[in-house]
Amino acid sequence: MGLYVQKYGGTSVGSLERIQSIAHKITQYRQQGHDIVVVVSAMSGETNRLMQMATTIQKYPDPREMDVLVATGEQVTIALLSMALKEQGCEARSYTGSQVKILTNSVHTKARIKHIDVNLIQTDLSAGRVVIVAGFQGVDETGNITTLGRGGSDTTGVALAAALKADECQIYTDVNGVYTTDPRVVESARLLQTITFEEMLEMASLGSKVLQIRAVEFAGKYKVPLRVSHSFEEGLGTLITIENQEIMEQPVISSIAFNRDEAKLTIIGVPDIPGIASKILSPISDANIEVDMILQNISAEGMTDFTFTVHRNDFEHAKNILQQIARQLNATDIQGSKNIAKVSIIGVGMRSHAGIASTMFTALADESINIQMISTSEIKVSVVIAEKYLELAVRTLHSVFNLDQCQSVE
């Protein structure tokens, strides 16, 4: 008999019928004798509906009042789910973030959890009740309602699991778990039974939107086993765990991630002097534009080129800023492209295997795919290529690194 924190997202509770289905599922878990704490999001569409009302009234809504407003979304869900459980004969009790209480700092709309009081929850669990907690929200020291930002319900789930020392934090969503790559691109993509936190973090930061990155970080930090499963389909999903030292034969690469959301900018012919990177990148980050990959070419005759990628939505804005910088630095030219994609191979096995990067580069060269940029971390190699080669590149790498379903050894 275990203690499980189960998190259901907005789509999983998106209608009264779905709330009833979820209640049925939870009731079955309870009947197996498990203790269950449920974290729910607002019904899908509700948070947007509330935000739209706010921006109609105030162009830049007051953050404190925004939190008061959107926190009602989850409050509706916890009450309805609790009713649905009771209707099925399963004792339950709901709590808002303030009631639990999930203590956060006071940074409205993106607060961070400081502490969770588990006394109330443990009393309810002992009394045989399912405890339902509003995700995404908390309360600061002076009693103001706070929210954790979009996707914060995952974080609430993990934080509760850590505070309660739960056996697992189970994230129920609209995918079956984590795949070796996107099944829409590679038909033979395989569902992973396990993946490490580090690999998951690299995948999440590369745009595989299964889990919120903050929640994965949090789970890794507090060693909370995290499981991603489908809300309405059968299956155990994917368990995200700390690295298992006992398994000798780890697959070298666990997954292929990719991202079409980036754009590339190059400033050509700037003096290769100390501080030049900062001169170029500071104005970009001052404009709140996030820079991902950065590449500086070798110097020729005291001059260098400088390339970086930004989110595709920020391309025009970044280009305008770069034009001003180019004038100040007497740069030769600036170039940019939105037709790029980033493809990454991820795997903790990389640590103990040499030559992984060159296998990747060779495989891409064999398909005549030109690599425009390269970036590496301890467990990841990313390349930027022309967007038109994306699917080909992913399929090629998926096959080269033996991730295809037929070759599964798990």
Added chain:
Amino acid sequence: MGLYVQKYGGTSVGSLERIQSIAHKITQYRQQGHDIVVVVSAMSGETNRLMQMATTIQKYPDPREMDVLVATGEQVTIALLSMALKEQGCEARSYTGSQVKILTNSVHTKARIKHIDVNLIQTDLSAGRVVIVAGFQGVDETGNITTLGRGGSDTTGVALAAALKADECQIYTDVNGVYTTDPRVVESARLLQTITFEEMLEMASLGSKVLQIRAVEFAGKYKVPLRVSHSFEEGLGTLITIENQEIMEQPVISSIAFNRDEAKLTIIGVPDIPGIASKILSPISDANIEVDMILQNISAEGMTDFTFTVHRNDFEHAKNILQQIARQLNATDIQGSKNIAKVSIIGVGMRSHAGIASTMFTALADESINIQMISTSEIKVSVVIAEKYLELAVRTLHSVFNLDQCQSVE
């Protein structure tokens, strides 16, 4: 410069445009230098929408969870109104019932206020902020969200005014104030500048639905001056005050109230013995049917008749119960009618004036209106008549007691 508690009902905040209008109005009050505490209801329709979701999921929704659910209605309004005020440059801060905190007992869906903590509010007022409080809701000693029942926002307003020792509690609604009678029935009905709490209570209990009766009782008990005005039209409305001993020439009758919601039931030929009234009425009240007027005829040959009125919706139910009682008591017959109406004259002046009732009866007799039942209190005389005479009776009494506009002495 005064301290005013202003309560705006669901219709007054029923759309984003209306919330902006209310914010404009409040900003003007602030600019005059007044301290303002605002109590708001849920946007009209919202509470019903939430209740409908609940009853879809659970036929008899759990009361604790129902309160968690419907409390979101006012929480949305306080946030939006606070944003609207800020957008107009008026500093504001919103509070839920839990945050303020409005401490209630634990009777979910119809809790009663025990205490209000005014520290937070007073700090905000001192800092020049408008304070916005969610009406209708509170929190019990263990932190559960409670609600005060339908119309409870009026009660929140009065309770806050009492706790803050406000100069006035102003209830903004969709009428201009309290009239001598319903202007739709008597064209010359006059808006009253003032009315006493006792008169207002009699009017409220007789079905003039301007104010919730609990709020009026509460205001009377704590001597909170209560003003009813229109949310969007000009005018001072009606001030409800304690009786003013200094005004020598009070009008004898202040208003004519009426009610079409009742039905009459008579049980004929029951033994006139001690305890007979209880034998007849206990089963009715056990069925949660409220009895209004009760009339027992004089005894003839040890037998008596017994007549009472109930809400028209309860007529069939009460009749069925009465039929069983009739069999047990060997009563001769039972009779009933839904075609009745109750008309009442109300006025504190009655205390010091004799003959008011007979003036009323004579006036009705002059119009050939038969009186079926009579009931009196210290400041009220009610009669039951055939429903078809209702308008004639109201117009006649309005004129006889000099309430017509042209004869106003105020």
